[in-house]
Amino acid sequence: DTGVSQDPRHKITKRGQNVTFRCDPISEHNRLYWYRQTLGQGPEFLTYFQNEAQLEKSRLLSDRFSAERPKGSFSTLEIQRTEQGDSAMYLCASRWTGRDTEAFFGQGTRLTVV
Amino acid sequence: SQQGEEDPQALSIQEGENATMNCSYKTSINNLQWYRQNSGRGLVHLILIRSNEREKHSGRLRVTLDTSKKSSSLLITASRAADTASYFCATERGAQKLVFGQGTRLTINP
Numbered sequence: 001d002t003g004v005s006q007d008p009r010h011k012i013t014k015r016g017q018n019v020t021f022r023c024d025p026i027s028e029h030n031r032l033y034w035y036r037q038t039l040g041q042g043p044e045f046l047t048y049f050q051n052e053a054q055l056e057k058s059r060l061l062s063d064r065f066s067a068e069r070p071k072g073s074f075s076t077l078e079i080q081r082t083e084q085g086d087s088a089m090y091l092c093a094s095r096w097t098g099r100d101t102e103a104f105f106g107q108g109t110r111l112t113v114v
Numbered sequence: 115s116q117q118g119e120e121d122p123q124a125l126s127i128q129e130g131e132n133a134t135m136n137c138s139y140k141t142s143i144n145n146l147q148w149y150r151q152n153s154g155r156g157l158v159h160l161i162l163i164r165s166n167e168r169e170k171h172s173g174r175l176r177v178t179l180d181t182s183k184k185s186s187s188l189l190i191t192a193s194r195a196a197d198t199a200s201y202f203c204a205t206e207r208g209a210q211k212l213v214f215g216q217g218t219r220l221t222i223n224p
Contacts (some may be wrong), residue, residue: 004156033211042118042202043157043216056211091156093212100145100164103204103212105156 002026004106006092008029012112013082020078021109025094032075033103035091043091049075050097081114118146118203118215126221132191135218138183138202144206146179146186151217152198158187160201191223 005024007105013019025032026071035043047057051072056083068074079086093103100102118139127133137146145164149157152192163170163179163186176189190197198220204212 037216040217042216045211045213048211076192088224089154093157099206100162102147102159102162102214103157104159108154 006109010110018080019105023075023092029094030097031095034077034094060067064075084113087113120215120218124219129222129224133193137186140206147204148188149202154176161214198222
């Protein structure tokens, strides 16, 4: 499978715990995005990378969220001290650099904070 | 923050009918893209229209773009049960990030 893969697909955690999600993009793509989606809403931009550089981070993203993309390959998204409001689907996407290119999405990681 | 707003929020039609969804946005864009999402899954790219294009076709899909009105429409002709999904428009400025709207939930009734 040469698509975008995310792991885990589902995560249930207790409030206050830390969680980490992984995204493996399509190997030729140098841009990687993280989005968050709650029920009935569209994907909300969190952050994106070009290669290993994190180029933009949403102002909505609290300091509890951190993302990395070492060596410009896979990426991890960590949420520290999870809160019930963090419950959502976390989507990863990758694409070529440049204008007018489509994004390829993974299946997402559904986080439930109890 | 969301850039685009889809209309209607939900649409239910009979199989074989055409479905039209609209998207409005606020700022200038390089392109506008439409994506489909089946329940609980990732998004799948459907079609991209550049800011200098007015209409584009792909199979049963027809997309229009009116930059003067900052709006786009997606038409699905001869709908099928498998078209049941949520549809999102996404806009892009400066080859950076895609900003998604709230989506239209489309239900095709057999």
